[in-house]
Amino acid sequence: MTEQQRDPSGEQTEPVDVARQSPTPGAAGFPPPTGEPYTHLPTAPHRSTQAAPGADQATGTAGMPAPAPGAMPPPGAGQPWASAPAPDPSPWATAPVAFSAWPHAHSADVTAPLPQGAGDPPAGGGTPPPTSAAPGPRASRWSAGTVAVLAAAVLLAALLGGTAGALIATRSSGLTSGGVLPVPQPGSTSRPPGSIAGIAARALPSVVTLKVKGADGQGTGSGFVIKSDGFILTNNHVVSSAAATGSIRVEFSDGSQLPATIVGRDASYDLAVVRVKRTGLPVLPLGSSASVVVGDPVVAVGAPLGLESTVTSGIVSALNRPVTPGGADDAPAFINAIQTDAAINPGNSGGPLLDMSGRVIGVNSAIARIPGSSPLDSGQSGSIGVGFAIPSDQARKTADQLMTTGKASHPVIGVILDTAYEGEGVRIAASSKGGRAPITQGGPADKAGLKPGDVILKFNGRVISDPDQLVVAIRARSVGETVTLTVRRGTTERTVRMTLQAATD
Template sequence: MTEDSTRRFDETSGADPQDTTEVDLNRTQEIGPAPGQAPLLPPQEPAAPTWWTEASEPAAAQAASPAQGGHTAYGPHASTATPNPYAVSSPAASSTSRGGPGWPGVFLIAGLAALLAGLGGGLLGGWVGSTDRFDGLDLSRGSDDGSAPEPGAGATERPEGSVANIAANATPSVVTIRVEATGGDGTGSGWVLDDKGHVVTNNHVVSSAASGGEITVVLSNGKQSKATIVGRDVSYDLAVLKVQRTDLTPLPLGDSSTVVVGDPVIAVGAPLGLESTVTTGIVSALNRPVTPGEASDQSFINAIQTDAAINPGNSGGPLLDMKGRVIGINTAIARVAGSTIGGQSGNIGVGFAIPSAQVKITVDQLIRTGKAEHPVIGVILDRTYQGEGVKIGADTDETPAVTPGGPADKAGLEAGDVITAFEGRPMGNPDALVVAIRSKPVGSTVSLTVVRDGKPRDVKMVLQGRSD
């Protein structure tokens, strides 16, 4: 077994080599199913899926090994390894990804015209920037001073609970986030958490400015405020910003655990830099294991799937229920492998959001300590295993497959055991198990079905926490 064939469970970052779909989110990310399977995490196929990150897009992309899920590094390069159709990448905004002339002043009018013409077909010209930003729009208008935005006319002119009424009340609390940094410029979305100036967004939207750069929050009325990062977490793809304003209206946080498939939802954000954009749809599926990003910036999301139109730039924006409550944060989209034109991709009706239950836990931790704690069970998973369930790897001279004293060890798990279910849900690949575990709070008691020597048994364990 090669060194890369197994990875410690709580550090797993690769996607299942058997997956065959791709996700690209703004991270609007893309995902696709393996043959004969429903799309969960995007495996790639030799000639197809392309991965994008939200930070700047390096000029060269590195191909990952099949053991790591076949993700390509940064940029529009198809992986040479077997694609993971369910893997999601964060569309990092980057100046290096621009595909057209560098005369913004000259092409602004032409660019806007092209945008209007292209909206009908869902495509933008090659001069548009990376997947998570639209350089053709000027977001610099407005100033740091001025009153907070007010609800639109629909708040009073349309029935309570209608899409128009909810959108009119929600848009003043949804912001556009502009990032300028050496690691890449771009735009994303976010929303007001409280009356203390905290704004929630995706980590991949602001990660390029984590080591230096400028983050600007643009309100729906065009007013701007400089923002600082309070805390961010790669694993959950969440970040909290702080602006020096206390007059903004927070959005109420809903309970994603009560959501069911078929519930109507509303997505609000700034796709392609078009702020205060509202789209509608339904909850298409729940508990979709989505793993956007690569290696050091990979996220593990037990996602809500929706057909509400989500495009690059929507990342970090809220997914609302019909009471105007945040039930998720839009973070990725799926795309058909090889479907991009000019390095761009857009909505095909398969989008993913981080459930509000996870958002609440992680955001509270980020505000209190600046970092998040991740639940682990302490095992090494064998990513070369092709059978049913997820197999614990073999012991090596340097590292035991089951961490001594960890949750799995205390529950009696051993090298070679196969985990077939977590909390009653079948586990088909390592990423699905990682995502399922990371969706639980640290300290939770969970049940697993484990097969040893052909005999299944149920075990319980208490999840331990670890900060990356």
């Protein structure tokens, strides 16, 4: 009977007679093929772990010295070691497969010593390969390739089985421990009165959104209730387009809407009062802007970009900023403004700026914009952290006048300023402009003895550096109030007092 033997290159060699490579009965052992000795996966023979009774531990049964641990039995011994029991007659135990180096196979004595460490018996004794056995028919059919494939298949099956088990365990654990999220405990929505949330909760019912339609289009702004019988304060530039023709609708925080009419407005202060036919409205209290200091926290409420009931927060960044907002069709407004970094955007105009007690300290009116960008509320500009509000002291005074007479009074000192002057302070014009004299006859400045060309250095002790700053400082006062000015004429400086009068035009 023959088998085909394949060399490593995969080519067929001549048939090998298996019978010729089998030992005859009684031979010393099964001779492995010649070539490189056991180099791949040596197979340990079956042995018993208990020594044969009566075995001599010092010498072999034939009177020969016992081999040293790890040594092979001497050639031709044909006897088992002293510590080994009789071999198992099973063909699997007595006929270990010999893995030879490919491709050649020649007869050789199996008792030839192996390279050191390649096939040594286990340390501390053990049973070496049997010296004689009848080869079973299966031994010659196991090749190195077959065993390698089987070993790889076993390893792969173990790996896949372990991975699948881990996945099943993980998924099962996830279903039992992480499948249901914990239910949050009930919480409270109440907030301290002095918190931003507490302030917003009290203020929002009093803040409204104004939807205005006019000849030049439509837009939105903000406002807040100042009297429970329907009076609402806002900016003049929010409602001015509907003054002649158009309509104004007020939307409250609950979503209800009512038409509104203009009670009075003033372009110079950029303030207006409108009214709706409803009573019992919640009023937002007015605070004192005179008590505000830089760094105070503030809250802005309004409808930026039409987003009603929006709340932002910040601080008071500066005071007494001269600002001149106003619509394109209106005369410029002069505001001695509160500056804040609370986000104010188009649509916030007319909304309240609140202190941490929930009182109005300003009316949001303008935002700074980069030169060359579009004006306020044109839809092209947004907050850059520099917003301005009309102080509440000014708003209260002007609102009272608008509700009483429909218009506001403007205090003046009775001079025309030289806007081309670039020196220290501001200078009274040296000659008439537009048919008006530099100093109004009988006015406050005339009575105080001021002359054309005089330079005003301070107003009520505050240094003045440009005309707008002086105008807004005067407009922040009231008609009939006494103020002081520091004036220079030539090289002489002096302080004068005067009483503000109302503008006649």
